[in-house]
Structure formats: C-alpha cells, structure tokens
Amino acid sequence: MKFCLYGNPTIDIIITNSESRVSYGGGVYYSSIPLVKRGFNIEVYSVMSPRLLKHPVVEYIVKSQYSSRTNIFILTYKGDTRRLSVLEKAPLIHHWNSHRELCYTLVNPVISEVDTSLLKLLRGKSLLLAVDIQGFLRVISETGEVLLKPASEALEVLELADIVHADIEEVKCLVKSYGENTNLNSALRSLTRLSRAMLIVTRGLDNITIASRGVVIDVQVDNTYKALEKTGAGDYFLAEYLVHYLLSGDAVESAYKAHEEVTKWLKSRDIVLHRAPATQWESSPRS
Numbered sequence: 130m131k132f133c134l135y136g137n138p139t140i141d142i143i144i145t146n147s148e149s150r151v152s153y154g155g156g157v158y159y160s161s162i163p164l165v166k167r168g169f170n171i172e173v174y175s176v177m178s179p180r181l182l183k184h185p186v187v188e189y190i191v192k193s194q195y196s197s198r199t200n201i202f203i204l205t206y207k208g209d210t211r212r213l214s215v216l217e218k219a220p221l222i223h224h225w226n227s228h229r230e231l232c233y234t235l236v237n238p239v240i241s242e243v244d245t246s247l248l249k250l251l252r253g254k255s256l257l258l259a260v261d262i263q264g265f266l267r268v269i270s271e272t273g274e275v276l277l278k279p280a281s282e283a284l285e286v287l288e289l290a291d292i293v294h295a296d297i298e299e300v301k302c303l304v305k306s307y308g309e310n311t312n313l314n315s316a317l318r319s320l321t322r323l324s325r326a327m328l329i330v331t332r333g334l335d336n337i338t339i340a341s342r343g344v345v346i347d348v349q350v351d352n353t354y355k356a357l358e359k360t361g362a363g364d365y366f367l368a369e370y371l372v373h374y375l376l377s378g379d380a381v382e383s384a385y386k387a388h389e390e391v392t393k394w395l396k397s398r399d400i401v402l403h404r405a406p407a408t409q410w411e412s413s414p415r416s
Contacts, residue, residue, distance in 0.1 A: 130375065131170045131232040134161055135251070136264065137219040137242045138175060138184050139200040143360065146207070152360075155200065156237035156261055158186040159361030160368040163390065165189070167372065174226050176219045176242070194226040200239055202275075204360060211359075213275040215240070224250055233257050235371060236290075237364055238264025240275065245285045252289045259292040259371045260326075261364060262299050277302040287324040292374065294367040297332045314338070314345045327380060329370060331363060337384045348381055350388045358402065359395065366391045 136157030143150055157173055164171050173189040178199035181187055201216040222242050227250060228234075234255035236243055241264060252258055265283040267275050279302055286293055295303060304316035321328055322343035330338040335352040338345060369387035377383060 131172070131230075132164050133228040133232040133234045133251075133255075134164075134171060134173045134189075134237065135222060135227075135234070135243055135247075136160075136175060136237040137200050137222070137239060138181055138186050139202050139239055140180060140184075141360070142201070142203045142216075143358075144203065144205045145358070153184045153186075154202070154360060155186070156239050156263065156361075156364040158184070159364035160235055160237050160261075161186055161189060162394070163365060163368045163372065169372075172228060172232070174222060174228065176222060176226075178219065191226070191228075194223055196220050202239075206358070214273045215269050215275060216273065218269070222247065227251065228254065230254075231256050233259075233371070233375065235259045235368060237261040237367065240264055240267045240269065245282050245289070248286065248289050257292070257371075257375065258290045259367060260286050260290040260294070261367050262286060262293055262295040262303065263363075266299055266302050279303065279305045287320065287326040287328065290326045292329065292367075292371060293326040294329045294331070294363060294370070296363055297330060300328070300330045314340075314347075317345050318343045329367075329384065331366060337388065339380050339384060341380070346381060348384045350385060352388075352392075358399065362391055362395060365394055 134157050138155035138158050141152045141154040143152055161171060171189050172191050173186055175190050177190055177192050177195045180199045196219060198217055198219050200219045203214045205212040219242060224247055231254055234251050243264060262283055265286055266277045266280060268278045270276055283303055304320055317340040321340045327341040332338055335350055337348040337350060366387050369390045370383050373383035373386040
C-alpha cells in the first residue's frame, strides 16, 4: 500500500505542570509514525522550511514547496485541559504540491493549510480519502490562541472524505448549528445521513462513536491507562484506524484495534519522556 499524507509539521513548545520542552510535532507527523513502523511506502506533502531540517518527518516530505515560515505552537497542559496558541503559521499547501498516482490519502492539517478545493483535487486521485477535521475548524484569535469555530468548509469535508476523525469538542463545534440542547447522537445522525463520510468521534475516556449514513454506533473501549501526555493521540488513532479498516473493512473492530495501538504508543512514549513506572500500565486494553 502507498499512503500520501497532507499537512504541515510543527515545532511545539510543550508546557506541563512539571516541565517545559521543545518538540517536533504536527498531525501529519504523528499520523506517519504507525505507517512507517509497518513499512508502508509514504509520501508527505507539506511546506518545507529551514527550521524543519531535523524534523523526523522531513525524509518523507516531497520537497517542492518552500517557505521561511513554519508552524510554531505553544501547548499548555493543566490537568486534563490543553491551551493551544500560535507563534508562527506556515502557508497554505498549493494545489501543484500534490501526488500524481493513485494512493490512499490521509489529510491532517493543523490549521487551515489545506482548503476544500485541494481536498476536491485529492478526492479524484485517492483510492480512499481520510481526513482529520481539526484543521478545518481551527481559527487564530487576536492574541494567538487557537479556537474552534463552525465553518462551512468543515461540512464540505464530510461530502468529500471516506473517513473523518474528530474529537468530542470538534464534533460539538461541527454540529453547533443544530442548537445547544440537541442530543449529540441525533445531530450526528442528521449530519451523516446524506454525507459520504464515516465520522469517527473520540469521546473522552472510554467511548468512540461511529456515525455513517445516519446510523450511530457507540463503541466502549478500555481506557484504564491515563496517559501523562496525549499530544498526537488523535492523529495516531486516525492512521491506525485507516490501516485496520483497509485490512478488515470492519468499522467497529477497526476502532478497537486503533485504540489498542494508540494506548501502546502512549505508554511507550510516557516511559521515554517521563520515565513512568511500569506498574502504571500493566493492564492492557481490549485485544
């Protein structure tokens, strides 16, 4: 299988209660990790910057578009909450910066670097198109804080993609037009009844919701492990879900498998970054 990934990498300043550090990140990077680990052929389409020369994803970037600007984010964690702000933003990915031969396409922008006109172009040359909705809902406030805002472009994504991932806050923003008191599952049924996409919603600690053609399925998963840091978990999940869905065609089983793989990755990363004791993660999620 060949995978083509779209989105701009980031340089992240991560602030937690215990430390501050600078790290390489970005949705396209975290989505690439499980694909590279499995040995798949991948191409990444991004805007290349001199600041990204040592970024782990650079070796997979098709280097045809350059800029002096790149995405620099500040991620501040307090308990279970995260505040995201932008110091510098990379440009839009141009239409000519795209693949030529058919491939499985994963689009994971961090903030507005992919527009729906590029998405329409990719639709026509993708065996399957998977999209993370985050980059189509985020806006930058006057103070540089990243906020979620309903957008018609995000609704277009559901018409163009085969698989769409959103977390619970993003999907609440997506269905805001249905009213504050609308039951979320009812809104998801209305939202997906006539759309192409299968919408995968990660809903907190132990719940994944799959909405497709007006049918909503809640999937309970084991989440006994509480990650010390969750940056990139949704991006990793989307890539894992895509792989398992391509192999099995089973939407529910793919959710279980993707959750299992994400949990394994978070555990191993916590040990490396925070030296978490092994006893914290002896129990494993559903296999």
